[in-house]
Amino acid sequence: xxxxxxxxxxxxxxxxxxxxxxxxxxxxxxxxxxxxxxxxxxxxxxxxxxxxxxxxxxxxxxxxxxxxxxxxxxxxxxxxxxxxxxxx
Amino acid sequence: xxxxxxxxxxxxxxxxxxxxxxxxxxxxxxxxxxxxxxxxxxxxxxxxxxxxxxxxxxxxxxxxxxxxxxxxxxxxxxxxxxxxxxxxxxxxxxxxxxxxxxxxxxxxxxxxxxxxxxxxxxxxxxxxxxxxxxxxxxxxxxxxxxxxxxxxxxxxxxxxxxxxxxxxxxxxxxxxxxxxxxxxxxxxxxxxxxxxxxxxxxxxxxxxxxx
Numbered sequence: 001x002x003x004x005x006x007x008x009x010x011x012x013x014x015x016x017x018x019x020x021x022x023x024x025x026x027x028x029x030x031x032x033x034x035x036x037x038x039x040x041x042x043x044x045x046x047x048x049x050x051x052x053x054x055x056x057x058x059x060x061x062x063x064x065x066x067x068x069x070x071x072x073x074x075x076x077x078x079x080x081x082x083x084x085x086x087x088x
Numbered sequence: 089x090x091x092x093x094x095x096x097x098x099x100x101x102x103x104x105x106x107x108x109x110x111x112x113x114x115x116x117x118x119x120x121x122x123x124x125x126x127x128x129x130x131x132x133x134x135x136x137x138x139x140x141x142x143x144x145x146x147x148x149x150x151x152x153x154x155x156x157x158x159x160x161x162x163x164x165x166x167x168x169x170x171x172x173x174x175x176x177x178x179x180x181x182x183x184x185x186x187x188x189x190x191x192x193x194x195x196x197x198x199x200x201x202x203x204x205x206x207x208x209x210x211x212x213x214x215x216x217x218x219x220x221x222x223x224x225x226x227x228x229x230x231x232x233x234x235x236x237x238x239x240x241x242x243x244x245x246x247x248x249x250x251x252x253x254x255x256x257x258x259x260x261x262x263x264x265x266x267x268x269x270x271x272x273x274x275x276x277x278x279x280x281x282x283x284x285x286x287x288x289x290x291x292x293x294x295x296x297x298x299x
Contacts, residue, residue, distance in 0.1 A: 004092035011099035019103055023110030030117035037124030044131025051138035057145045064149050068156045075163045085169035 161189045175201035 164173045170192060178185025178200035188196030263269060 001090070001092065004090070004096070008092055008095040008099055011096065011103070016099065016103050016106065020106050020110070023107060023114075027110050027113045027117065030114050030121070034117055034120045034124065037121050037128065041124045041127035041131060044128045044135065048131045048134035048138065051135060054138050054142060057142065057149075061145050061149050061152075064152045068152045068159075071156050072159055075159050078167070079163060082167045084166055085172070087169070 158191060161191055165189065165192065170195055171198055171201060174198045 161173075164176065168176060170189075173189065174185045174195055177189070179202070185198070185200035186196055188194070188198070
């Protein structure tokens with residue numbers, strides 16, 4: 001009879017607190033991840049929106065190519081017009 | 089049933105209730121995490137898709153710009169010489185001469201001549217003389233010394249009725265030589281007032297000259 005009471009006391013005073021402590025730790029860890037995941041999701045969405053201007057790079061690429069072509073034409077003309085440097 | 093058995097059953101029920109409560113709460117939190125990760129994965133996939141062609145385009149732009157730099161550097165060195173080219177670069181961008189030209193690694197060792205300073209002094213001199221110096225409008229130390237757009241209009245104000253042509257009756261040029269109507273002896277006239285010699289045949293008298 002005494003052993004049964006001792007077993008009850010162990011259940012109530014030792015096992016139950018330990019179970020609650022461990023499960024509460026797991027729950028707090030899980031809930032702390034939720035806001036971080038929300039922030040990551042928001043950052044990914046904003047990052048995706050920032051990249052909406054990427055297609056403009058195609059325009060930049062075309063303009064750079066045209067500009068370099070014009071510079072090459074001018075350079076060729078200057079090469080013909082101006083005398084080369086002569087070492088003194 | 090003994091009281092000890094009842095207490096044990098109650099204790100077990102409490103433990104089971106605590107386990108159920110915390111496990112259900114954990115499941116709810118994990119479901120939120122799963123939903124948030126799904127959104128994040130969708131955003132990351134969009135980032136990957138949108139940024140996929142960036143490297144190719146940027147590499148092409150860089151290749152074009154590299155070709156332009158090679159062209160301009162080569163032309164500058166060919167026309168101005170390596171030393172003056174470094175001077176021009178350093179004059180436009182102070183301190184850039186130390187870096188040298190990209191295609192001429194040893195050019196960084198050249199002491200750049202002060203080409204920028206020489207051109208600045210010359211430009212300011214032209215501006216003070218009133219010549220056309222449009223670059224004076226971009227004087228870094230203050231307002232333009234003259235208005236480059238209407239600079240030529242200032243000279244026009246000297247002739248409000250229009251610039252006159254040459255006179256109708258210009259004085260005649262002196263006749264020189266042994267047969268000239270007016271003769272003078274330099275040995276006699278040096279350092280003294282000019283002596284009027286008697287008029288010779290064919291020479292005009294002062295009265296007739298003035299008429």
